Amino acid sequence: MGIVIDGEVTEIVLRVPYDRDIQLGELLVMDDDVFEGRRYLLRVTGIGYGYEAAEGDWAERAAGSMILMDGKEEYTMYHRERRLYKEVKCLPMGRIEGDGISPVKTIPSHFSRSREPEESDYGALRRYMGDIPVGRLRSGERALDIEAGISGFNFPYHMGIFATTGMGKSNLMRVLAGSTMRNGRYGMLIMDPHGEYYEGPSNEAGLRDLHSRRLRVYSSRNMAGISALQVSYREIYTSDMASIYSLSDAQKEALGIFWREFRGDWLLEVHDHSFDELVERFERIHENTLSVLKRRVDNIFEMGIVSEDPNYSVSNQIINDLVEGRVVLVDSSGLREEEELLISSVLARRVFEHWQNLFLNNEQAFRDIPPVLITLEEAQRVLQDAKKGVFPRIAREGRKFKVGLCAISQQPKLIHEHILSQLNTLFIMGLSDDKDREKLGSASKQDLSPLRNEIKTLNVGEAIITSPFTPFAIPVHIYDFSEYAENYEEEEEGTRIEHDEGFV
Numbered sequence: 001m002g003i004v005i006d007g008e009v010t011e012i013v014l015r016v017p018y019d020r021d022i023q024l025g026e027l028l029v030m031d032d033d034v035f036e037g038r039r040y041l042l043r044v045t046g047i048g049y050g051y052e053a054a055e056g057d058w059a060e061r062a063a064g065s066m067i068l069m070d071g072k073e074e075y076t077m078y079h080r081e082r083r084l085y086k087e088v089k090c091l092p093m094g095r096i097e098g099d100g101i102s103p104v105k106t107i108p109s110h111f112s113r114s115r116e117p118e119e120s121d122y123g124a125l126r127r128y129m130g131d132i133p134v135g136r137l138r139s140g141e142r143a144l145d146i147e148a149g150i151s152g153f154n155f156p157y158h159m160g161i162f163a164t165t166g167m168g169k170s171n172l173m174r175v176l177a178g179s180t181m182r183n184g185r186y187g188m189l190i191m192d193p194h195g196e197y198y199e200g201p202s203n204e205a206g207l208r209d210l211h212s213r214r215l216r217v218y219s220s221r222n223m224a225g226i227s228a229l230q231v232s233y234r235e236i237y238t239s240d241m242a243s244i245y246s247l248s249d250a251q252k253e254a255l256g257i258f259w260r261e262f263r264g265d266w267l268l269e270v271h272d273h274s275f276d277e278l279v280e281r282f283e284r285i286h287e288n289t290l291s292v293l294k295r296r297v298d299n300i301f302e303m304g305i306v307s308e309d310p311n312y313s314v315s316n317q318i319i320n321d322l323v324e325g326r327v328v329l330v331d332s333s334g335l336r337e338e339e340e341l342l343i344s345s346v347l348a349r350r351v352f353e354h355w356q357n358l359f360l361n362n363e364q365a366f367r368d369i370p371p372v373l374i375t376l377e378e379a380q381r382v383l384q385d386a387k388k389g390v391f392p393r394i395a396r397e398g399r400k401f402k403v404g405l406c407a408i409s410q411q412p413k414l415i416h417e418h419i420l421s422q423l424n425t426l427f428i429m430g431l432s433d434d435k436d437r438e439k440l441g442s443a444s445k446q447d448l449s450p451l452r453n454e455i456k457t458l459n460v461g462e463a464i465i466t467s468p469f470t471p472f473a474i475p476v477h478i479y480d481f482s483e484y485a486e487n488y489e490e491e492e493e494g495t496r497i498e499h500d501e502g503f504v
Contacts (some may be wrong), residue, residue: 018084019148023140034109045087135478152186155373162428187322187372195333219331243389379407380414
């Protein structure tokens with residue numbers, strides 16, 4: 001493919017024949033010409049023009065001659081193969097040693113040759129591809145015959161999925177959910193505010209097409225055969241309201257008064273009392289403040305997602321499903337945004353507190369419980385403040401309790417930088433905004449600056465996975481979920497593994 005002509009430890013420059021087709025992001029292997037058996041894995045990060053000529057302006061003069069002779073006679077270039085070449089810059093990703101890859105601390109010998117990887121070279125890569133596959137390793141635009149993904153064991157270390165609309169976030173999430181179900185060793189709670197995961201977008205497959213025994217669905221819509229989404233009024237705290245709704249200081253103070261007065265029954269009490277009764281009972285709260293809070297509480301009950309039975313809730317069922325290593329899909333597409341975020345917060349808090357309680361009070365049960373990942377669509381809505389609400393709390397503390405957060409967003413620049421720094425694994429897909437790419441570059445645990453040109457040119461369905469658990473950022477071509485569903489087959493029950501390593 002090319003021969004070393006320049007470079008250093010962090011960048012190798014190759015001379016590649018002018019007629020050799022080579023792509024940004026392509027993977028190459030370099031065999032050292034002096035040290036036998038030493039191999040380097042390279043990634044193409046830049047492609048430019050090169051030429052041999054005694055005069056520095058030869059290329060400009062040759063182009064000028066071609067323009068003048070255009071249509072009259074053919075311009076003859078002598079020794080084209082010698083004069084013209086491509087100057088290709090490569091990132092040394094690691095030295096291939098046995099079944100692993102070590103950091104690069106040396107450079108290849110002068111004039112060492114690069115080539116396309118062979119099957120024997122890929123063996124070192126497979127160990128980093130994880131047990132939750134999402135696609136195939138990508139070299140340039142070409143998908144290789146190597147499954148690539150992440151380890152479910154790393155769910156609690158938090159994830160981010162970032163892409164502009166239409167670049168494949170929804171497709172990736174369905175594949176990620178399908179592979180989690182197929183594996184059966186981890187729990188996943190998916191908050192779906194758009195109703196696009198179960199049935200799938202138009203003319204595409206959805207999670208229902210997997211016919212998985214490890215999928216549980218709860219919906220705010222009336223769907224045949226699907227459990228209704230409903231929580232108990234006692235599960236909604238005044239702090240949940242304060243973290244989701246835009247409230248004035250007076251309204252927050254009023255919520256505090258409600259809690260001191262009614263405790264866990266505050267939501268039902270405010271709902272059951274008339275406005276006049278509330279005005280009479282809470283003279284120190286301004287009527288306008290009471291009116292706004294009363295209206296919002298009544299709206300919550302009108303949506304049909306809050307049960308007036310203190311003992312009824314789907315939360316316990318969802319927790320049991322996650323403990324059994326299932327994927328739980330919460331379809332809240334029939335709700336207004338505030339109520340959808342409220343229910344998501346309540347369910348996420350219940351899951352987090354259950355895992356936390358086992359950590360604190362039942363060591364054996366905590367050892368047996370699987371890691372769980374809570375996914376949040378349009379995460380920038382609730383992650384702009386690093387301290388407000390349950391989701392930032394999960395980002396800060398969840399790792400200790402085997403609870404991870406997956407933030408999905410089109411605008412990572414709007415997520416608080418402290419929370420973004422907690423996301424150890426990033427799926428970076430096509431992003432049109434320079435500020436978004438820069439924000440992710442700063443948050444990544446790996447240096448993405450050599451890959452900025454590749455990231456700019458990502459096509460639909462292409463991604464880069466950056467993680468501290470891999471020796472380099474992994475280029476991936478995400479499976480098309482409709483094709484993935486046709487070949488879906490789950491592992492047998494009883495394949496669960498121990499989950500306690502690294503947590504206690």
